[in-house]
Amino acid sequence: MPKAVLTPQSEDFPRWYQDVVAKAELADNGPVRGTMVIRPYGYAIWERMQADMDRRIKEAGARNAYFPLFIPESYLTREAEHVEGFSPELAVVTHAGGKQLEEPVVVRPTSETVIGEYLAKWTQSYRDLPLLLNQWANVVRWELRPRIFLRTSEFLWQEGHTAHATEDDARAYAARIHEDVYAAFMREMLALPVVLGRKTARERFAGATNTLALEGMMRDGKALQMGTSHELGQNFAKAFDITYLSEQGRQELCWTTSWGTSTRMLGGLIMGHGDDHGLRLPPRLAPVQALVMVVKDGEGVPEAAHRLVADLVARGVRAELDARVDTAFGRRAVDAELKGIPVRVEVGPRDLAEGSVTVARRIAGGKESVPLGGVVGVVAAALEEDHDTLYAEALAHREASTVAVTTVGAAAEAARTGWATIPWATLGPEGEEELARSAVTVRCLTMPDGSVPRKEDADGVLAVVGRAY
């Protein structure tokens, strides 16, 4: 195998990340500061994420809709904490159609406000509740220190927005999205274990009464917030007059939620599984699961490779042919590793003369010679196994990099290389503030058994602390 084309992770992890994004042709910087171009290979992974997430969201009863990109500036100011949280990041359109606008409009940083306006229209009676909406959209939050997929001035996401008759119903739905949709997606599609918990007041979404979060550990020990689900209480209902006529004939305020996941998950996928050779894609998301490569030309080689692709496709494997024999085989193999393609089937004249090919595994590693008739079965089994291997590795890494501590000093120390758990009763808001001075944050509050605390001050609540993207 030729020399690595990437900066090793151990040498400079952020540089490794940049290298992978560029060399696996996932994305590029846009011409306007902080924006990104998602290239076809990166977008193909995102499309698979979208399709699966969309299915899960619909199964949870939400319907897709689309709300405008432009929001009147005055909407943003109606919910005090919300405007305070987002003001510094807003992009503002002041001119349009050749004229100065009477009221400037902001490009949506998120859509609670504009959707609040319509929830108010559409929730007339208790019969209209719960009203469960979702949209796939681009949003803009001006970033001073952008990093592709992780923090960009424009990103793609889904944002759910729901209105409920009672606080209990809103709370249960936010939790359902958090666990049954998001956590399940991350486990079953991204092959990433996530810690489920609630945010502290300091880390909460601007305007929420409670933020549920999913935190993944990256291979450098830092955390990435993979998604959030917010209880908004009646804050937006008050600001936008989202009321309904109850069964008893009274006007009541709704309880609302919002929740989102974004192209940031691509960053989590890269940093959660990648190694010094490049991406390692969970098979369920890989645009190409098996690459059948003609090593070099020879009698019957292209034909055999073609046939293998057809057989794999017939078995439901996303297989592609690489017959570019005018490019050195080594270079093509390195490129397939970079792109994280789970399985390579290498078809060469010598092996073929003996009725066999070589199956190389990106995730488990290693190569084996497989008789032609056995290839489809071996590949299908490998793809099954690879998902579990990625998940198990990520979990083992997280466990090995997380330390239980009892002092703020020990938590700060542990956060140099990974996470610490510390009783929230010990840490508290003061300890949280102390850690923040060295860029260590409480990623979430969780229970020792991994469940989500009902309240911040419940018995046994643990704070998971670490550095984060």
Add this chain to the structure above:
Amino acid sequence: MPKAVLTPQSEDFPRWYQDVVAKAELADNGPVRGTMVIRPYGYAIWERMQADMDRRIKEAGARNAYFPLFIPESYLTREAEHVEGFSPELAVVTHAGGKQLEEPVVVRPTSETVIGEYLAKWTQSYRDLPLLLNQWANVVRWELRPRIFLRTSEFLWQEGHTAHATEDDARAYAARIHEDVYAAFMREMLALPVVLGRKTARERFAGATNTLALEGMMRDGKALQMGTSHELGQNFAKAFDITYLSEQGRQELCWTTSWGTSTRMLGGLIMGHGDDHGLRLPPRLAPVQALVMVVKDGEGVPEAAHRLVADLVARGVRAELDARVDTAFGRRAVDAELKGIPVRVEVGPRDLAEGSVTVARRIAGGKESVPLGGVVGVVAAALEEDHDTLYAEALAHREASTVAVTTVGAAAEAARTGWATIPWATLGPEGEEELARSAVTVRCLTMPDGSVPRKEDADGVLAVVGRAY
């Protein structure tokens, strides 16, 4: 059946359109002038359009990617005709992140310029060509006289952008999208016949050397441009330096194309098929193909309705249950008509006692009593037939509303109620200008056999003229 809830088409067609959009819950006006909210029912139709169009685009070899919303103002000015065409419609961001921007950025009205910048990076050698990209995105063109789906300040669309080594290859690809993707989609999914042709110089896309268009006739006799595919010649290649190293080792300029279809097609669907009772949806796009309605409660009625839904779903029909017996049946039936649901299966106690239900058809019209065991077969056959019926009706209407004329005066007269065809050699640019004074435009140039003229001045070229949305 209760009284119609819509303004009749014959009384006020634009008002009828507004009524349908509102009452079928397709969309609503956004808070910022000219923007729209696509409601869940409207969005569900759009999602089905997207999925099918996306599949066809991928079959034509293009890959999806995503380019930024924000474009440096300077990019727009590089192609002279392009900037002239779009300047009056641009929305401009002057402030972001709490500061005035050094260079204002425009919100993309279309992405030729920003994609041109990346095509230039990615087309190094002839081996990289053709480079075939597509994106699904929102775009902004400030509208002074907005109309939902037809002309809105923000709309959703797909835009394809390709680079080719030769003019012939670019031309063939633009034509392939025009005919094999767009026209086929409109025929097979929207059930709308379209006239294929090329635009005159006056109607061409800003920056194109040739614009291929698809024109549909609405039920009021006006035209709607349903999609366009542009040959851009080397205009953008020159402006953005999109070159490649040829097989002979020379730097050559690429030839590019772009092509798009948008949420405007929803307007075409409404106005191309709707009647005084509301929408009539082609079954392949209908979110609900068969609504199984409990007419009123009675022994075994809900159970029978449930079973019918399950049987229909098992047969691959998108069937839903309406058991809202606390709402008057008449009102629910009117609502189903408004929403254009192709088939209603009405389950009532009296019919059921005799082992039958009533099948009501939105498109063919009429009701029939069908024995329980025959329902699935009757519904499946109806859905097949309905697509063809809609297409045939739309075609017959277009043919009846199109007159062959030989003078400009007769063309103007015909355009009061429909279209005229007139030899382009007779009409010419002067006649075109004369018609334009009364808001009649050349929709496209076409051949008598329906094929697309190779050149504007080919023998026998006909101009199709009419009023348009």
